[in-house]
Amino acid sequence: MLKTTGLGYWYQDETNPLFQDIDLTFEDGQSYAILGHSGTGKTTFLSLVAGLDKPKAGDIWLGERSLKQIGLTNYRRHNVSIVFQAYNLFTYMSPLNNLLTAMAITGAEHAGDKYFAKRTLNALGIGEDLVERNVQHLSGGQQQRVAIARAMACDAPLVVADEPTGNLDEDNTKEVIDQFQQLAHQQNKCVIIVTHEPDVAARCDHQYRLENKQFVKLA
C-alpha cells in the first residue's frame, strides 16, 4: 500500500507549486489511472512515486516506512518497477537478457532463472523466436510488452507507468492494458498509470484527474 501525505512539488516558484497537500492512497491489487492536461505535473508526480526525485513537501509512505527512510536507490531496486513511454530497454540485449539483467540488479526471487524469464516473456506474447533477438529489432508494442514482462519478473509490489501506450496502435494498446490489469489482479501489485487517453483510463480500476493542483477522483 502506497500513501502520500501533504505531498507537494514545485520546480522554481515555491509560491506556485504544481500540486500541494496531496493525500492519496494506492492499494495493492488495484490499478489507478491519472489523467490531466499537458503540463499539469502528472509525470512529475509519477517521478516522486517512482523514487526518481524527492518531494518538496510532505512524504510518501510504503506501508509503515517513508521513502526517505527506505532510501531512493534501495526503493527503486526493491519496491518499484517503472515502465516508460520509450527507452525502457537495454538496446544491446535480447528480451531475455533484459529480464535477466533487471532481475539480477533488483535481486528478484527468480534471479538467474532463464526458464522463468522465458515463460514470463512467452506469457506476454514474446515467442521463442523473439526472446534471443536484439530488442531493437522488435516492434514498439513488443518492446513495451518486454518492459511489462520485466516488471512482472521483478518482485516489486508497485508498478508505475508514464504514457505506456503513447506510441502504440489501438490493438497493442488494448493488449498492454490487459497485461497491466493482469499485473494488478493476478500478481496483486499496485499499478499506477499516467495517461491522457480516456479509453485507457476507463479500463483501470480507479481514475484521478490532476487539475488545479489537486487530484480529483472521477466517479
Added chain:
Amino acid sequence: MNFFKRAWLNVWAKKGRSVLLILVSSAILMFVLAGLLIRSAAVKATDQAKADVGATVTLSANRQAAFKKMQNSSTTSKSSRPKMTLTPVKLSDATKISQLSNVKSTNVTSSTTVNAKSYDVVSTSSGMGSSGGGPGGMKGKTSSGDTQIDGVTATSLTTDFSNSQSKITKGRGITAADKNTNHVVIEKNLASQNDLSVGDTVTVKKTTGKKATVKLKVVGIYRASSTSSSNAGPMSTDPSNTMYTSYTLANSLKGSKYAGTADSVTFTVSNPAKVSSVKAAGKKLINTSSYSLSTDDASYQTVKASMATIEGFANKIVWLVAIAGTIILALIVILMIRERRFEIGVLLSLGEARWKIVAQFFTEMLMVIVVAVAIAGAGGKFVGDQLGAQLVEQSTTNQTVSSSVSGQAGGQPGGGMKGGNGGPGMQQTTNTKKAADTNLDIQVSAVNLAELGGFGLAITFLSIMIASGGILRLEPKKVLIS
C-alpha cells in the same frame, strides 16, 4: 558481478564501436610503448656503456708545473736556455694507486724509439705522405729512431686494442707475463715486408748511450688501427713501425736510469662514475708538484650524455602520449556516456548503484585495452625501431660536435697511449667512433609489456574517472521525462 556481464554484452553487441575503440587505443598505446622501449633501451645502453667504454685515470708528469718552473728559471738566469724537465712517473706511486678500490686494471706506458737493424722499416707511401718532406726531415732534427717502441703492461689494456681499432692477427699480444722479457708484437705490414713471423727474432739499435744492439723475439703480429694512420699527422713515422713490448723492455732501451719508471700509467676504473673519486684518492698518494692525475671519461660522458638526451626524450614521449591518450579516451568516453544516457537512466531506475555503472564502463574499456595492448605490443617494436634509429643519429651528432669543441678548448694533458703524439685531436677521434657505435637495442620484453599494461590500465582508469562525473551527476528523472 552483473555489471561484468553487461559490459561483455555491450562490447560484443556493438562490435563496430568496439573495433574503433580498439584502434584508437592501440594507436595511443603504440606510442606509449615506443617511448617505453626507447627509454629502456637507453638505460640498457648507458649501463652497457659503463661496462664497455671504461673510464681511465692517467698518472703522468705534471707538465704545467714543469712549464712554470721553466718560466721561473728563465727569468732568473738569462744566460742559459731554459729547459723543461719532466720527471718520469715512479712505478712505486703507480702501485699505490692501483691498490685503490674501483681500480680495475693498470697499464704502464713507456715509449721510446730505436733504429732498425735486421729489418727495413715501412716507409709511408700512402697518398698523404707525398706532400712535404716526409718523415725523413724529422729524423735528423730529433734524436729519435725509425722504430717506435710502445712499452705497455698489456696490449689489451691500450685504447687502440680495447677499441678493437688495432687487432692481434697472429700469435698473441703483450701481457703482464712478458715483463722483463724481450718479447715484441710487430705490425702486419712490417712483418710481411720483412718476411717475419711469430717466433722470429729482430735486431734493433738503441738511440741512446752506446747505441748497443738488442735482440727482440716476435710473439705476435697486429694490424694497426686505421684511425691512427689517418690522424697521426705529418711528423710521425708510418704506424706500421710501431712495436709493442713490455714497458720494462722500453725502459731498458731508454737507459738504465729509467728502470722502475714510466711515461705514464693509466688506471682503468671499474665504474666510470667513480672516476673523480679515484682521482681524488690518488692525488693524496703522489707528489702533485711533479706528477699529475688526469681523467679521461670523455667516451663515457659522451655516451652518457647522448643516452640521457634519448632517455629524457623517451620519458617525454611516454608522458605526453599518456596524458594526450587519457584526454582523448576521456573525451570518447564522455561522448559515449552522453549517447548512452537512456541506458544509464534505466539502470538507475532499476536501482543500480552508480559505482557499478561506472564499473561497467570501466570493464568495457578494459576489454578494449587488453586487446589494444596486444596489438600495440606487436606494433610497438616497429615504431620503436624507427624512432630509436632516428634519435641515435640525431643525438650522437649533436653530442659529438659539442664534445669535440670542449675537448679542444680544455686541452688534454699529454702522455696518452700513443707516446708523445697523442694530442687532443686524436683522443676525440676515438670518442666520436665510440659514440657512433652506440646503437639502441630495441626489444619488447615482458617488463615492457607489463609497463604498457600498467599505462593502459592507468589511462583507462583516469579517463573513466574523468568521464564518470557525467554518470554520477545524471538525474534519472531528467533522462526519462524527456
